[in-house]
Amino acid sequence: MGAQWKHAGKQASATAKGRIFTKLAKEVMMAAKGGADPAMNARLRAAVETAKKASMPKETLERAIKKGAGLLDETVTYETVTYEGFAPHRVPVIVECLTDNKNRTSSTVRTLFRKGQLATSGAISWDFAHLGLVDGTPPEGADPEEAAIEAGAQDFEPDGEGGFRFYTEPTDLDAVAKALTGRGWTVGTMRIGWKAKNPVKVEDPAARAEVEAFLAEMDEDDDVQHIYVGLEA
Numbered sequence: 001m002g003a004q005w006k007h008a009g010k011q012a013s014a015t016a017k018g019r020i021f022t023k024l025a026k027e028v029m030m031a032a033k034g035g036a037d038p039a040m041n042a043r044l045r046a047a048v049e050t051a052k053k054a055s056m057p058k059e060t061l062e063r064a065i066k067k068g069a070g071l072l073d074e075t076v077t078y079e080t081v082t083y084e085g086f087a088p089h090r091v092p093v094i095v096e097c098l099t100d101n102k103n104r105t106s107s108t109v110r111t112l113f114r115k116g117q118l119a120t121s122g123a124i125s126w127d128f129a130h131l132g133l134v135d136g137t138p139p140e141g142a143d144p145e146e147a148a149i150e151a152g153a154q155d156f157e158p159d160g161e162g163g164f165r166f167y168t169e170p171t172d173l174d175a176v177a178k179a180l181t182g183r184g185w186t187v188g189t190m191r192i193g194w195k196a197k198n199p200v201k202v203e204d205p206a207a208r209a210e211v212e213a214f215l216a217e218m219d220e221d222d223d224v225q226h227i228y229v230g231l232e233a
Helices: 014-032 042-053 058-068 102-115 144-151 170-182 205-219
Strands: 079-087 091-099 117-119 128-137 155-158 164-168 186-196 224-229
Touching: 014 042, 014 058, 014 091, 014 224, 042 058, 042 170, 042 186, 079 102, 079 205, 091 102, 091 186, 091 205, 102 117, 102 205, 128 170, 144 155, 144 164, 144 170, 164 170, 170 186, 186 224, 205 224
Parallel strands: none
Antiparallel strands: 079 091, 079 117, 091 224, 128 164, 128 186, 155 164
């Protein structure tokens, strides 16, 4: 949980699935700005793979690619905005948003932080490493440690869903993703993100539930794209 928080069971309802598709479509659109051909655009290729794994309808996916690549009349005006702060019990949090209205997002995020504490820029991120993140599913019998070494990743950890997250230098992100793909791994996500250097322990079940509830509410906002949390699993 020191890398990116994932909402357990978030696929349970149609509403949640629609929210996931909205966020995935934003990822696809932003990636497609670098070109509409996944074969020539590694970031788009990974975003498309993630969208397919989530069962995004083909029409929705294709429209997102065309919109992001500027092949439709509509223009994409999303920009990334990052907020730092604390969840309950002083758990450090970095929240990345993709928004077409910074004022709306700022107001919403301030409200969502009411049970925690919104901090100034740099107050939290100094205790996080800014790294390349590559999520991959291994081929049968693959050794993730060997794959990490051969691909040039700095480190890796299980993602809790049968795959692994590899950490890279930001400049090595694309090279590591390509190396893993060449070794038969299916790369589902690749981006620059954050990993906590000193995750906080929250052992009390009630306190941990408060943190989880805070993160779940934050994640439900459409503008919130990624949440990175300094919380020990």
